[in-house]
Structure formats: structure tokens, C-alpha cells
Amino acid sequence: MNDRTNLLQVDADRLWDTMMTSARIGPGRDQGLRRLALDASDKEMRDVFVEWCREAGATVSVDRMGNIFARRHGRDAAAAPVMVGSHLDTQFTGGRFDGILGVLGGLEILRTLDEQGIETRRPIEVVNWSNEEGARFNPPMLASAVFAGLRDLDWAYARTDNDGITYGSALAEIGYVGDTEMGGRDIDAYFELHIEQGPILEAEGIAVGVVTHGYATRGMRLRFEGETAHSGPTPMDQRRNALVGAAYLIAAVNDIGWKYHDEGGKSTASQIAIWPNAVGILPEFAQVSIDFRHPEVGGAERMFTDVEAAIEYCAARGNVGIEIVDRWRFGVERFDPDCVQLVRDAADDLGIRYMDMQSQAGHDAYNMTHVCPTTLIFCPCEQGITHNEAENVAKEDAVPSVNVLLHAVLARANRQ
Amino acid sequence: MNDRTNLLQVDADRLWDTMMTSARIGPGRDQGLRRLALDASDKEMRDVFVEWCREAGATVSVDRMGNIFARRHGRDAAAAPVMVGSHLDTQFTGGRFDGILGVLGGLEILRTLDEQGIETRRPIEVVNWSNEEGARFNPPMLASAVFAGLRDLDWAYARTDNDGITYGSALAEIGYVGDTEMGGRDIDAYFELHIEQGPILEAEGIAVGVVTHGYATRGMRLRFEGETAHSGPTPMDQRRNALVGAAYLIAAVNDIGWKYHDEGGKSTASQIAIWPNAVGILPEFAQVSIDFRHPEVGGAERMFTDVEAAIEYCAARGNVGIEIVDRWRFGVERFDPDCVQLVRDAADDLGIRYMDMQSQAGHDAYNMTHVCPTTLIFCPCEQGITHNEAENVAKEDAVPSVNVLLHAVLARANRQ
Numbered sequence: 001m002n003d004r005t006n007l008l009q010v011d012a013d014r015l016w017d018t019m020m021t022s023a024r025i026g027p028g029r030d031q032g033l034r035r036l037a038l039d040a041s042d043k044e045m046r047d048v049f050v051e052w053c054r055e056a057g058a059t060v061s062v063d064r065m066g067n068i069f070a071r072r073h074g075r076d077a078a079a080a081p082v083m084v085g086s087h088l089d090t091q092f093t094g095g096r097f098d099g100i101l102g103v104l105g106g107l108e109i110l111r112t113l114d115e116q117g118i119e120t121r122r123p124i125e126v127v128n129w130s131n132e133e134g135a136r137f138n139p140p141m142l143a144s145a146v147f148a149g150l151r152d153l154d155w156a157y158a159r160t161d162n163d164g165i166t167y168g169s170a171l172a173e174i175g176y177v178g179d180t181e182m183g184g185r186d187i188d189a190y191f192e193l194h195i196e197q198g199p200i201l202e203a204e205g206i207a208v209g210v211v212t213h214g215y216a217t218r219g220m221r222l223r224f225e226g227e228t229a230h231s232g233p234t235p236m237d238q239r240r241n242a243l244v245g246a247a248y249l250i251a252a253v254n255d256i257g258w259k260y261h262d263e264g265g266k267s268t269a270s271q272i273a274i275w276p277n278a279v280g281i282l283p284e285f286a287q288v289s290i291d292f293r294h295p296e297v298g299g300a301e302r303m304f305t306d307v308e309a310a311i312e313y314c315a316a317r318g319n320v321g322i323e324i325v326d327r328w329r330f331g332v333e334r335f336d337p338d339c340v341q342l343v344r345d346a347a348d349d350l351g352i353r354y355m356d357m358q359s360q361a362g363h364d365a366y367n368m369t370h371v372c373p374t375t376l377i378f379c380p381c382e383q384g385i386t387h388n389e390a391e392n393v394a395k396e397d398a399v400p401s402v403n404v405l406l407h408a409v410l411a412r413a414n415r416q
Numbered sequence: 417m418n419d420r421t422n423l424l425q426v427d428a429d430r431l432w433d434t435m436m437t438s439a440r441i442g443p444g445r446d447q448g449l450r451r452l453a454l455d456a457s458d459k460e461m462r463d464v465f466v467e468w469c470r471e472a473g474a475t476v477s478v479d480r481m482g483n484i485f486a487r488r489h490g491r492d493a494a495a496a497p498v499m500v501g502s503h504l505d506t507q508f509t510g511g512r513f514d515g516i517l518g519v520l521g522g523l524e525i526l527r528t529l530d531e532q533g534i535e536t537r538r539p540i541e542v543v544n545w546s547n548e549e550g551a552r553f554n555p556p557m558l559a560s561a562v563f564a565g566l567r568d569l570d571w572a573y574a575r576t577d578n579d580g581i582t583y584g585s586a587l588a589e590i591g592y593v594g595d596t597e598m599g600g601r602d603i604d605a606y607f608e609l610h611i612e613q614g615p616i617l618e619a620e621g622i623a624v625g626v627v628t629h630g631y632a633t634r635g636m637r638l639r640f641e642g643e644t645a646h647s648g649p650t651p652m653d654q655r656r657n658a659l660v661g662a663a664y665l666i667a668a669v670n671d672i673g674w675k676y677h678d679e680g681g682k683s684t685a686s687q688i689a690i691w692p693n694a695v696g697i698l699p700e701f702a703q704v705s706i707d708f709r710h711p712e713v714g715g716a717e718r719m720f721t722d723v724e725a726a727i728e729y730c731a732a733r734g735n736v737g738i739e740i741v742d743r744w745r746f747g748v749e750r751f752d753p754d755c756v757q758l759v760r761d762a763a764d765d766l767g768i769r770y771m772d773m774q775s776q777a778g779h780d781a782y783n784m785t786h787v788c789p790t791t792l793i794f795c796p797c798e799q800g801i802t803h804n805e806a807e808n809v810a811k812e813d814a815v816p817s818v819n820v821l822l823h824a825v826l827a828r829a830n831r832q
Contacts, residue, residue: 091644091692091694091696091697092644092691092692092694092697093644093692093697093700133696134694134695134696135692135694135696135697138694138695139695140695140696162693196649197646197648197649198649215648217648219695227804228507228508228509228803228804229801229802229803229804230613230777230802230803231684231686231707231803232613232631232633232682232684232707232709232776232777232778233612233613233614233682233776233777233800233802234682234800235677235682236670236673236674236677236681236682236683237677238800239682241670241684241685241686243666243685243686243687243688244666244667244670244685246663247662247663247664247665247666247667247670247685248663248667248670249663250659250660250663251660251663251664251667254652254657254660254663254664254734257652258652261651261652261653265652266648266650266651266652266655267652268647268648268657268698269657269659269660269663270647270657270659270693270694270695270696270697270698270699271659271690271693271694271695272659272688272690272693273693274687274688275508276507276508276509276551277578277686277687277688277689278507278508278550278551278554278686278687279550279554279555279556279635279686279687279705279707280507280549280550280551280556280686280778280803281507281508281509281551281686281803282684282686282803283686284509289695291647291648291695293648318670360648360649361646361648361649362648384649384650384654385645386645386646386649387644387645387646387647387696387697387698388643388644388645
């Protein structure tokens, strides 16, 4: 780096104005956001984001999944770009920072470089990944998975929301079916800045989390098969109530989370469907999605063994059939040591305290490890509250991480 | 009775033809019915039923809840009528007999009397109660409750189905908002014939169940209050997952049912709603309807005490708030000893074996005990299977109960 870039900092106020403009697009309850993937507010946010990127001198392209790429050209037109980004969609009860800081922090980097007239060797691209949350279209991190070649485009297009609307038709409706083919091009590296979504950085008083790898996470969708019968006269020993089977399993999965609590393990059931869903009739069908995660791959395996045993036990106790119909896992990926070191070096150069840590949530960065050297940077968030309107990050807690991102990206983009 | 009525029997083949015509209106899966209250198939069934009643010489009226009354005049125009009936709506996975046998058995009585030119002192009215099942509009037995003055008409009109359609608008849509005021008139007695919905009569080889009273049944709707949070990073000890609280309670309620199984007790949870209902976010809200029933009122009270303790325990274990937002009970009513004795006498006169028994399910007859002397007659059904397409009753098992109904009604209608 030369002296000028050495001292370079983003414009904190401009960054925060931009964040607070985003915070008014798709308002949820209280101060939160409810900007579900591909809904009208997501379209509005995309339109504003594209305009901002063009104003910063970037060239915008959109791929067939609706991922938006804002490219700032480098000196070497043939060099693969350094990519930086995250997502602008939110949860049902989303906050103003989750994902958004990573995209608009990337935009702020473009603006800062543009304003200062700083050239880089490689192009820099800011990306907004579609449907990271999976709040509207399951699974989460859908569009980056297609970009990374981990999911098929047609499969992704056919995902439906609760109203039966497909991803493909919703994307067409908001006019974001781009003409850029999915992935298939060289990316030099991918950097993602995200709020921690946990309480550790705040508790430790440390400004930047250098994420080395993730919690080993496994999930599955379970189907419960029972039999309809009258909820009144049917004796207990003749009941095959799919909801009861599901309840036994949800309780058991929660107990397994507690069993591994001291090791950092946790488990979740947060989604259920049953049919029929009525007072007078025992349901014949239930579907439940569960996941569990652990700091160590071996720990996740032990949890999985416990869940398998719980499935067998709960099927017998609830007198229902239980079938695993879908499985997924993430978080076993390791981030790239060179990229991780660039983040540490940038923090050192700026005199910002950092700590190495693991990510407990899923991020598009996991998918990008399959494409190019990748890493993830965390900034603190208040009390670790997230996926909740009370999610909050102070400007002074966010800005250091954006400056670290800036310098890590610059270093990578100027690499020979 | 005179000699002619003494020997009177319904026309078994005509009854069965009528039942099988009904069995083709609103077909569900397999051989079952899915004729939900106030849907297009319910309208079709009502239209056919009204035509049949008029052909049998009855005068048809419809009240503001859509209950249909088919009146056969008696010699004494001022005498209060003897009422007989049940319901023509079905569950989501309904059978061809539940409720239907009681209404069409009543129609067959009108036809038999009409054909034989038999007069009665009192009028006889066949009633089809709207929305007995509660499959579409909760609670069950809604329209007979309004008739009996136990529920308010406007409250009932405002009940919504899963699509947010109100009872009132659905009733108007099918053209069955009648102009007859709700209840408020003298009824001499109410007789309801219903399939047992349990296995006892079949197992005992007995043709008629004389129902003296019901299982004491208590139900409640529970709300669970949690807090949204990320399903990943949030540590187990900071989670307030409303679905987990609900699962603990559903499991506990099922266990309570088993605790009282040997005494004939049973418990049910068959309906749940949660919000948000998504993979990435802990739900803040759940609502579950439960009920439990016991042959003895004291037993139901003991079960209730256990459920109250379970609510407290599960709230603590799941770290959620649990509130009882609605309560109901039925089955503590006793049927009228005189009406019950008329049923026994009719069976004795016809040489048909009967046994006294309790009803385990809810029936419109419970509501009618608040209006007039009431009783309930059961006929066997195969293996007690009901609220399931496999529900079945053989013609030869149904006909004796209809003949007993005929003679009990005749005796009551000719009473001075």
C-alpha cells in the first residue's frame, strides 16, 4: 500500500445515512424490517441500491437468480475480481443490519475509492445475494448456492412461498431476472462482512471478529405419518396422532440441545405443518424442520446420533411413522488462511482489536468457499439480538469493521 | 300405540339408497366424504335434503344460522313438536355415516309415516344442524349452540375458516340465511341417532346404545408467548421458542391421557398455529387447542388439575409464557330419563338388544338438553373408526336403531 491508502477510512456518516435509508424500506414492527425476498420492498431496495452503485461509478449486472453485481473496474481488465457483499433481504421480524451492513459497507468502499480516485489492480465487485434468509423461499442462502453450482437453477426457480408463488415467478414479477449466466467465472476472493448475531464481541469489547470457520450444522426435514380418527372416543392405545409424534420429537431435540449446551451445542425446531389441523380430528400428517449445530464436527456427529435415537424412540412413543425426507449441512467449510490473514493484518494496521471466532449462523460465504478463497468478518451487535426488531448496532461499533473490510479488500485487489 | 304402528318398520332399502345418494355428494378420498360446512357440496346436499323433505309432505323452514327444519304436522297444531335430527356436514376426512344417519334416518321416519298415512298428535320435525363438525368453523356444534341460546348469533357469524371467510358470509354465499329467528320456541323433546364412533356395540354384538350421559369433557385453547431470535447462534439458555413450549405441553397432555387410560380417560391435541413459521427464526407465538375427557366428572377434574400443573411445568421448561385464552366443557349434561326410557321401551317392543352407555364425542344433543328433554341413540360402526374415510356401518347394523328411533319418537309424539 502507498501512504494515501494506508490512512484511508470510509465516510462513517455517509455509511450510516445509507444504512438508515435502507432502514425505511420495508418497515416491519417497531424499528425493524420485514423485507422478504422478492417482495415489493425488496424490489424498492434493489432499485435504490442499483442507483447508488451506478452513482459510485460501478457497472451493474444481474444474474438469472437476481443476484446483483456492482463492478468497479481495475487496472488489469483480465484479472478476476475481488468480491465483497452479503444480502439486503430480511427475516419476518428482521433487523436493520443483518446482511445489510455487508452490502452497504461494500457500497461505501466503492464510494470511498471513487471519491479518492484510488485505482486497484483487480476489479472489485459488490454483490447482493438474493433470498439469503430463506424466510420466504426455503432453503436459506439459495441464490449463492446456485451461483456456486451447489443447487440447480430450475430447482431454485420452483421453490414456493407460503402462498404457492414460485421463486421464478416472484423474481420475474419484480423484474430482476437478469441475463448473466450463473457463476462459471473466476472470482479472485470473496469477503463478507456481517453482524455477529451473537453476544461475544460485545461482551469482550472487541471490534472485529475474524471468522476462521463455522459451527458444524446439520438440519433435516421430518415427516410424521399418523392416522385420522375422532379426537374424542378413540382410546389412547389406538391413536396415531402425527402432532403428538412431532411434539415428542421437538421436545427431544430441544433436550439434546441442552445436553450439549456446555460444549456450545444448540438445537432448533421452528417450523411445523400438520394436516388436518382441526379440533375434532387426529392429524394424519406432520412435517417439522429441525437443525442442530456444534463448534466441532465431532460434536455435531454425536448430536446427530442422539437425534437418530430420538426419532426411533418418539416414533414408538407417539405410535407414528417418522421419515427423514430432506437433509442439509453447512459450516464444515474452512475459510481461506490467506484471506483470514489479510483481515488480521488490516486490523493490525488500523490498530483495531480483533479476535478469531466461529460463525454460528449460515452465510452466503459458506457457499462461496466452493468457488474461491473466502472469509467472513464480524462486527458486534447489541446483546446478540437478531432476527428480532430489537436488533441493533451502534455506528461506532460498525465503522471499524468496514474499515478493516476496506483494507483487506484493497490488499487483495492490489495483490500481484 | 295401535296395532298398525306397533308393527311399523322403516323401509331399509329406501333408507340405504338415500344414504348412498348422500355418499356421492362431496366425495373425499377413497370412499369418504369431505363435505365441509357451508361449502358447495354442503349446499348441494342441503338442496337435495330440502327437496326430499318436501316430497315427504313436510314444511321446510331455515333459521338464521342455516339450520333446516322439516316439519310434519300433527293433529294438535298448538302442540310443541318432537324434534329428531343430527348433521349433514362432515370432517376433512369424513365418513358417510357420522351425523348423516341421524338426519336421513329422521327423513326416513317422515317418509314411513307419510306412506302409511299415520298421524301423530304432535308435529315431528327433522333438523339438520349446521357446522356440527367444526372442521371449517370452530367451535363444533356451533349452530345448535346458537339455537339453544348458549352462543350469540353475531359471535357465530364472525367465526372464520382458514381462509378468513366468516360463517356469516359463507352462509349467505350458499343462500341458506333463513328468516326464522333462532330458537325461542317450545320443543317437546329432541332425539338424536348417531353412529357410536367407538368399538363397544360392535364388540358386544348389541344393536342399540341407549346413551344416558356423556364423557365429562374439558377443552382449552392455549397461547404460548416466546421471542423471535436467530435459530442458529442463540444459546439454549437464551431461547424462548414458542413451538418448543407448545411441544412440551402437547407431549405432557398426551402423557396425562395415558395416565387415565385404564379409567377410560383420553386427551387430545390436534391443532396448532405458530408465527413466524420458518426455518431461520425462533417463533414468538404458538396456539394449541387441547381437550381431555373422562367417564366421570371427578376424573375430568383430576385430569384438569394435572393439565394445570403441566402448563406451569412446561412454561418453565420451555422458557415461554402460557396463557389459557378460551375454555369449554361439555358432556356433564344428563339425558332426560323419560326420553331414555322411551328408547329402551321401543327396543324392548321390537325385540332389539340394547345397552346403556355414555357418549365420548360431542353432539348437538348436548346443546339441546338446555332447550328440552333430550336423548341420544347409538348404532354400531365398524371397529369404531370415524373421522376417517374407512368409517363404515352395515345396513343391517343401522336399520334396527332407526326403527327404535321411529318408535321412541312416535311414542313421544302421541303422548298426551
